[in-house]
Amino acid sequence: MARHNLSTVVSFEITRTLTKRRFWIATLIVPVIIGIVVALIVAANTSTDNSVTSQKDQKFSFSYSDASGVVDPAIVKSLGGTEASSGADAIAAVKSGDLDAYFAYPADPAKQATKVYGVDKGIFDNGKYSSVATRILTASAEAKVGDSKLSSLVQGTGPVEATTYDSSGNLSGGIGSVIPPLLFLALFYVVILLLGNQMLTSTLEEKENRVTEMILTTLNPTTLIIGKVISLFVVGIVQMLVFALPIVIGFLFFRNSLNLPAFDLSNLQIDPFQMVIGALLLIGGFILFTGTLVAVGAIMPTAKDAGQIFGVMIALMFVPFYAVTLIVSDPHSFIVQIFTWFPYSAPVTALLRNGFSSLSPAEAIGVVVEQFVLGLIVLQVAVRLFRYGSIEYTRKVSLTSILPRRQAAVGK
Structure with a gap:
């Protein structure tokens, strides 16, 4: 008798629960949300990787100065850059918005930071300046790998110090x-x-x-x-x-x-x-x-x-x-x-x-x-x-x- 009552209770509770619409809504919403989250993560990672990769190929106006003698002017020209007559004038042009970026390459770019000055385009888009500056160094150094100080540059590991300015010419907050x-x-x-x-x-x-x-x-x-x-x-x-x-x-x-x-x-x-x-x-x-x-x-x-x-x-x-x-x-x-x-x-x-x-x-x-x-x-x-x-x-x-x-x- 007790076993019969138990089966009746179990059958009743299962049937009552499974026939409730809100049970299925609450149950199915979890895998749906998990699926959405997984799709978002994949989409976000793909989009981010594509954005980071594309930053190296973005075109913008820039000038440079090179104290190391490593930078190849032909590579800079192919990317639309020019050599700066004066670092101070180039930074002033960036602040006024007449120039998108200015790269100042030090005497030893493998140990000293390459200084990058750019117009503030947002925290993520600002990364294009450092990417292009590093790309120029890497491409220029590949032809001179016999120089020991350039080995790290070929791998793109030289330090970069970036500074950006807002539309008013003030230092952006980052x-x-x-x-x-x-x-x-x-x-x-x-x-x-x-x-x-x-x-x-x-x-x-x-x-x-x-x-x-x-x-x-x-x-x-x-x-x-x-x-x-x-x-x-x-x-x-x-x-x-x-x-x-x-x-x-x-x-x-x-x-x-x-x-x-x-x-x-x-x-x-x-x-x-x-x-x-x-x-x-x-x-x-x-x-x-x-x-x-x-x-x-x-x-x-x-x-x-x-x-x-x-x-x-x-x-x-x-x-x-x-x-x-x-x-x-x-x-x-x-x-x-x-x-x-x-x-x-x-x-x-x-x-x-x-x-x-x-x-x-x-x-x-x-x-x-x-x-x-x-x-x-x-x-x-x-x-x-x-x-x-x-x-x-x-x-x-x-x-x-x-x-x-x-x-x-x-x-x-």
Whole structure:
């Protein structure tokens, strides 16, 4: 009898689980996302390798000076370069934008750094200057391998020191200009990962405790949802400050004891437009993700059911991260454009592109508007779902079951 009961329970549970649509959605979404990630990694690596290879063949205006006597003028001429009459004049031409690059080859390029000065084209594209400078040395040295100091140049291992200038002729920030706007991306991940589950269960707690009816007798659903969103944002700020405080204290007062690497904050360059866009993308993305998770919590009867959707939301956040090399090296590719405009991958992708200065002002404003508009729409949907789903304790609320009620309410 007990064995019969066991088989009945097992059969019932398996059948009930396998016939649920959300089980298959949650199950199949994992291999689909893995497939997308693998495809993105392959595409990103291929694109990056092609971009790095093509940098050696890119044509741009440049001049050079050679204190080593190694550089072959014929090779330079074939690449469109000329010999500089004066190093100072060549650098001035680069700063003004009249010349793309200037290469200063030292007396011993195998041991001394070749100095490269160029117009700032972005962190990734700036690599073309060093690539071409090294290519010239390598090609020139191949004919003179009998000289011992040129053996490393044939292998392309001579040191190169690159300096770039922005459109105003000022020294570009390099990695120092990338770090400040990327802090907003780190904050976005921290806030969503720390508060995501709380966003999801913020409306489920009252439902599971059967106190929703009492709350709604004294509060408007809109007031309740907006209040929860604001409180979550404040809690997120408090958590970020608490986590950041010991790091700041350790860096400022105990850096030597903790053997922390020195970091010169003066190298950081802050672009006001990038920082404003980063802040707006952070807030807009927070509103959209919070509204979505609150809406999911209003639909689902239990936290266990809602947890499956939470996993999908987190996966959407991390998919662009696997394509980071593609986003940096080829920001205008079709895949990157999809990630930039798809609402739930837009915050991460746009924040990455904003940090690496590949997000145009028009794209930045467009994505910000998209995040805020969709976020507010989702919040309104969450309010309506909570209004009708707050007293549904046993099953998931269907959107189709809400629409007729909305029409009836409008008719009255």
